[in-house]
Amino acid sequence: MDGGILAESQVETLRHAARELRLRTIANSSKTGTPHLGSCLSCMDLLVFLYWQVLKIDPANPRAPTRDRFILSKGHAAPALFQVLAEKGFYPRSWLDNYGENGSIFAEHPPAPSHLAGIEAATGSLGHGLPLGLGMALASRINKLDYNVYAVLSDGECNEGSNWEAALLAAAQKVSNLTIFIDYNKWQATGRSNEVLGLAPLADKWRAFGWRTEEIDGHDFTAMARVLAEGKGDERPKAVIAHTVKGKGVSFMEDDNNWHYRIPTEEEVRKSAQELGLEVVS
Amino acid sequence: MRNAFADEVRKLATEDQRVVLLSGDIGNRLFDGLRGDNPAQFMNCGVAEANMMGVAAGMALCGLRPVVYTITPFTTTRCYEQIRVDVAYHEAPVIIVGTGAGLAYAELGATHHSLEDLAILRCLPGMQVFAPTDANDLRGTLRAAIKSDRPTYIRIGKKGEKPYFTEVPEVAIGKFRVLKPGARIALLVAGTLIHEAAAAAEAITAQTGITCELVSAACIKPLDEAYLADAARRFEVLVTVEEHGVTGGLGAAVTEFVSGQPYRPLIVRIGTPDAFMHDLGTQEWARTQFGLDAEGIAKKVLTAIKAPN
Numbered sequence: 337m338d339g340g341i342l343a344e345s346q347v348e349t350l351r352h353a354a355r356e357l358r359l360r361t362i363a364n365s366s367k368t369g370t371p372h373l374g375s376c377l378s379c380m381d382l383l384v385f386l387y388w389q390v391l392k393i394d395p396a397n398p399r400a401p402t403r404d405r406f407i408l409s410k411g412h413a414a415p416a417l418f419q420v421l422a423e424k425g426f427y428p429r430s431w432l433d434n435y436g437e438n439g440s441i442f443a444e445h446p447p448a449p450s451h452l453a454g455i456e457a458a459t460g461s462l463g464h465g466l467p468l469g470l471g472m473a474l475a476s477r478i479n480k481l482d483y484n485v486y487a488v489l490s491d492g493e494c495n496e497g498s499n500w501e502a503a504l505l506a507a508a509q510k511v512s513n514l515t516i517f518i519d520y521n522k523w524q525a526t527g528r529s530n531e532v533l534g535l536a537p538l539a540d541k542w543r544a545f546g547w548r549t550e551e552i553d554g555h556d557f558t559a560m561a562r563v564l565a566e567g568k569g570d571e572r573p574k575a576v577i578a579h580t581v582k583g584k585g586v587s588f589m590e591d592d593n594n595w596h597y598r599i600p601t602e603e604e605v606r607k608s609a610q611e612l613g614l615e616v617v618s
Numbered sequence: 619m620r621n622a623f624a625d626e627v628r629k630l631a632t633e634d635q636r637v638v639l640l641s642g643d644i645g646n647r648l649f650d651g652l653r654g655d656n657p658a659q660f661m662n663c664g665v666a667e668a669n670m671m672g673v674a675a676g677m678a679l680c681g682l683r684p685v686v687y688t689i690t691p692f693t694t695t696r697c698y699e700q701i702r703v704d705v706a707y708h709e710a711p712v713i714i715v716g717t718g719a720g721l722a723y724a725e726l727g728a729t730h731h732s733l734e735d736l737a738i739l740r741c742l743p744g745m746q747v748f749a750p751t752d753a754n755d756l757r758g759t760l761r762a763a764i765k766s767d768r769p770t771y772i773r774i775g776k777k778g779e780k781p782y783f784t785e786v787p788e789v790a791i792g793k794f795r796v797l798k799p800g801a802r803i804a805l806l807v808a809g810t811l812i813h814e815a816a817a818a819a820e821a822i823t824a825q826t827g828i829t830c831e832l833v834s835a836a837c838i839k840p841l842d843e844a845y846l847a848d849a850a851r852r853f854e855v856l857v858t859v860e861e862h863g864v865t866g867g868l869g870a871a872v873t874e875f876v877s878g879q880p881y882r883p884l885i886v887r888i889g890t891p892d893a894f895m896h897d898l899g900t901q902e903w904a905r906t907q908f909g910l911d912a913e914g915i916a917k918k919v920l921t922a923i924k925a926p927n
Contacts, residue, residue: 401681448708449679456679461703467669468704471676471684478638478658478682498700501669509661 340565342558346389350557354384355612357419358585362608363616364415366600368436370444374582374595376416378521378554379488382578383408383420385560386486386517395425398453404483405472407457409465410490410519411445418442426454463496465489466516470502473514473573484513492524495533500545506573507546515564515574518542519554521582523593542575554578586611619775619810620648620717622753626760627685628652631659636681637764640674642667642688644717667697674712675704683711683764689723690716690732690773698738701771706742711767713760714739719749719773720809720861721895724904728894732773736808737866739771740839746770746791747839749809749860749868752782755836758789766791775810776901782812792840800831803919804853808835808860808868814905815859817912822919830857838868841875850881857886857919861910864889886922888915 342350358380365373387393391404408417422429435442441452445460457468465487473485493499506514520538522529530536542549548570552559560576567574582596583589586608600608609616628651631637638659639652653660663670667688674684686693693716694701705712716735723730740747746768750756756774763770787795794806803822807815812834819830831853835842849856856876858869869887876885890908897907905911909918 450709457676458703458707461699463668464672464700464703467672467700468676468679470669471673471678472680473676474661474673475677475680475682478635478677479680498668498672501664501666502672504666505663505669505673508664 340562342389342561347557350381350384350388353388353423354381355585355614357384357416357423359609359612359614359616360419361416362586362600363605364419364432364435366602366605369599370415370436371597371599372412372415372444373598373600374521374523374589374593375410375490375519376413377584377586377589378580378582379410379413379519380416380584381555381557382488382517382519382560383416385557387420387424389561390486390564392483395454398426401479402481402483405456405469405485407459407465407469407485407487408446409459409469409487410462410493411459411465413488414444414446414460417446421454424454427452462490462493463498466499466502469516470506470511470514473506473511474509476513484515487516489516489518490524491518491520491522491529491535491538492532494518494535494538495524503542503545503547510571511573512571515567515576517554517576517578519580520577521580523582523596525596539577542577546572547575548572549575549577551577551579554580555584619750619753619756619779620645620777622756623687623715623717623760623774624648624651626757628655630760630764631656634683634764635659636683638677638682638684640670640684640686642670642692644688667692668700671697671700671712671714672704675700675708675710678705678710678712679708683713685713685715685760687715687717689730690719690735691730694732694735694739694771701739702742705769706745709744710769712769713763714771716771716773718776720775721901721904722776724895724901725898727898728896731895733861733863733890734866735771735773736838736860736862736868737870740866740871744769745839746837748772748837750774750836751807751810751812751834752779754781754783754786755789755834757786759836762789762791773809779810780813789837792837792842794837794842794845795834796831797834798832800829802828802853803855803857803923804831804833804849805857805859806833806835806868806872808838808858808862811859811861811910814910814912814915818915818919821912821916825920826923835868838871841871843875846872846875847879850876850879850883853883855884855886855919855923857888859888859910859915861905862889863892865892884922886919888918
């Protein structure tokens with residue numbers, strides 16, 4: 337990534353990785369009965385972009401003090417993150433074989449950081465990732481270490497007041513090394529996120545709270561790269577409102593909120609693979 | 619106690635660059651010394667305690683040793699979810715300090731009283747819980763807590779508490795402190811009621827001839843099980859004294875432990891009842907209303923030991 341511009345080959349690498357990881361997540365959901373598939377698919381492109389292009393992390397030294405921190409604040413998309421971390425080498429993919437079994441570390445939400453390399457925060461209860469990430473970003477100043485903190489929040493998660501408390505402090509403290517992506521798929525568990533609570537206009541809210549705020553297509557890797565590059569040097573914390581599609585990548589899951597909880601059948605996994613242009617993995 | 623707190627944190631911040639004080643928009647001028655010496659190690663997080671607790675946990679996970687400070691209900695019940703998830707579940711070495719605990723803010727009404735904090739903090743896995751006796755005990759407790767690298771809750775008074783310790787005591791985590799040995803009755807005291815309890819002990823001795831053992835039970839968790847196992851055998855009566863509800867606090871912790879022992883001392887739990895206080899007054903007055911003054915404590919003990927078992 338040069339000056340915020342991705343080469344076409346880089347974009348294709350990201351697309352391929354995202355397709356693969358989507359299918360693995362779908363297959364895993366079917367095999368293990370793990371829900372929140374729609375939420376996983378809507379943020380998969382964001383995760384792939386961050387882990388492939390942005391985060392300065394070394395799976396061989398996952399607790400290095402200078403590493404960038406990533407927090408999946410919408411912890412219910414952990415099935416996607418678990419696939420990403422395995423692919424990036426934080427642990428062998430074979431570890432995922434016991435996913436969802438009694439005694440497994442892999443279930444519906446990220447475990448405590450001390451229990452799994454690559455995890456920075458045990459999210460799952462919404463509205464925790466941003467305050468935790470803000471603390472990590474502030475710590476870099478006090479510790480005089482140069483790193484960035486990134487978090488992915490869901491739109492429904494913005495219901496939680498703790499986010500807005502954190503937004504106020506981050507603005508007051510000019511926490512420039514903190515960037516959040518809001519996976520704005522327009523759904524939350526039981527309804528449209530703009531109807532359950534008055535979420536819209538979401539970008540205006542973050543702007544009003546003093547954050548550098550941009551809106552992008554949350555499935556467009558070039559837009560992600562551009563928006564991060566443009567924000568460099570701005571002393572404000574950054575919010576990227578990523579417009580996404582819940583269930584992205586599989587036509588019969590897209591924008592259908594039943595896939596917040598539904599588990600795909602084997603046949604649906606096969607159809608998903610077809611649409612993604614991939615072979616079903618075991 | 620809050621002045622001693624500010625002074626000790628100032629010293630700690632100079633000695634240890636990892637120490638950071640997070641304040642919930644409280645302590646006007648109280649932390650000027652710390653802010654002057656080490657401005658990077660102080661942050662006013664505003665009236666936003668849920669975020670403050672999460673920020674503290676995030677800092678702790680990056681190697682810092684944050685101390686979170688505001689009035690007790692706002693640093694406990696207000697942000698309990700954040701304490702449970704961000705601090706306890708992550709085993710983040712955050713020190714949570716509640717000032718004006720118990721009835722120290724009696725005149726401000728029940729919004730500012732804290733008679734439940736020990737109960738809800740001590741049931742969190744891995745959380746250390748302290749109610750120091752006086753300002754010097756608080757200084758020692760802060761040092762022990764930072765050294766422990768464990769999540770810790772410390773409830774303190776406000777100002778003007780009568781000192782008990784003439785110098786900073788060495789605080790051993792998980793240990794009670796016998797202040798005065800005795801026989802048949804032991805008074806286990808959490809927090810600043812120590813003088814009331816000491817006077818009550820004298821009154822009991824005067825009336826009955828029984829010498830009471832006076833014990834500072836400032837470390838409520840981890841509980842001093844070794845002392846209690848021995849005390850359950852040695853004493854006929856264990857009295858717990860705390861400016862906290864009788865539900866869930868020191869008295870409950872002692873009762874839970876002793877119930878599993880082969881001895882059956884009478885346990886007298888002295889604290890506040892299952893009620894909010896609606897009438898306002900000074901802390902001293904409020905204590906008398908709940909029988910937490912020396913006379914009230916002595917009366918409860920004498921009544922209990924006279925009652926047929």
